[in-house]
Amino acid sequence: MVCTALQMDYLKPELAFARGVVLTGVEEPVTIPDQFRADILLLLPRLRRFAFSLTRSGPDADDLLQDACISALANWQQYDAAQPFDRWMFRIVRNSWISEIRKRKVRLGEGNVPAEDASELQTEQVADVSLEVKDVMGEVAHLPQELSQPLLLVCAEGYSYQETADLLDVPKGTVMSRIHRARKLLMVQLKEEKGA
């Protein structure tokens, strides 16, 4: 295995041999900027929230967050500083989740899964919400994932409808209708609570 400059970031020369890596001696030393790590750390609470909204499971959200952060660090040179960093990281979280879903479906013997099928694991009405999800997500726990995600991005993250559509790979009109459906469902829920 020949180590590229990107991969070298994680390797001390003395450890490279032990890990089966051959350094060619011509690579330029490249290290991950400290500020890049600090920026990821600052985003962690928001990334964890987004990860939980995708996975609806604490352990899965933690695994997804870990995978996404490692992926971001490994690809830090691909980040275009002219773009918002949080958007780039959210995209990585989502792509990592799609990748995980594909792996799970393959493991279940369902073969390779196209992206459009893998993008949302739970798109139907959430009939049975776990206590953990209720605990973490509060009033929005009962919203189906397909509704809570655009609401999260627009309402809490300040995304525009177009930015949300780009991230979730759905048309802008779909984002608009899903956000409205989410609020209407919450309204019904609130009325029921008030009536109770």
Added chain:
Amino acid sequence: MTDISVKLSAYLDGELDEDEARLIEAQLADDPLLQQELDELVEANSIALLSFENMLHEPIELSVAQSIKTADETDAIPDFEADVTANERKVIDGVFDQPSVKRQRDADQQQLAVRSPLWRSMAASLILFLLGGAGGYTLHKEMFAGGAPVEIAAVEKRGWLKEIADYHAVYSTEERHLVEVRGDKKEHLTNWLVKKTGASFQVPDLSGLGYVFEGGRLLVADGRPVAQLIYRDKDATVVALCIQKMPAGMFSDKSKDQIGAADMKKNTIKDFDFFSWASGAVHYVVVGPNGKTELEKIALEAARHI
């Protein structure tokens, strides 16, 4: 679901162009049912926002932070003592000094005597992060065992006032949408806000000072719910009384009858003056335009009758 109904949400999110927004506003003026639907959408949005804010307080696996910090093993080891206080060092050690990391750091410290300014700037960022200075994140109490409660209170206080200033800048200029629930539904509003905030209160009557109670809304500051009661005088000057239950473990010995001018703390943020005080387990703040001389009187009146 009608097209106009869907557009209400888009209107709320500022996603309509100017002509469409003007059309919606005209329809809202003529159609009380549509206005009611918009009010309900605003309420639903506040609830969603509160839920999403609360999610920011979920604990994060230490291994994630460790992996971000240690992914590049050739980094120099920071000299924390040079730039951080003892308490801050405890915070950092409490989070990052897992045995394996500490062993690696000790070994590296024997080999490396290099000081890295970049690392120190990162340490400063980490402290901000750990103390909740960014992204609304606050650490869980166990991380502060023997730590720095004073710093936590300071950060939270600054955060809450700044967020109130942001809200006031937006809402105080509203005419039709100044409040979420109008003042003529005071009982409903009070019950709702008391339930949501966990802070018991009654709406103070400030008419003696020339202020009419217009209603209120639910806000979120520092990830916790805030009841905002809004008053307006004959010159259309808007002042707000905000009420937030303090985090568990924080408490003021002062009862509302004991609150006087000496207990009021004045701050000015973003062209707004604030008079804040604490009583029992609740924080209060009155916010209004900078230089409004009667604001302290309003705060004292509110403190006595809340």
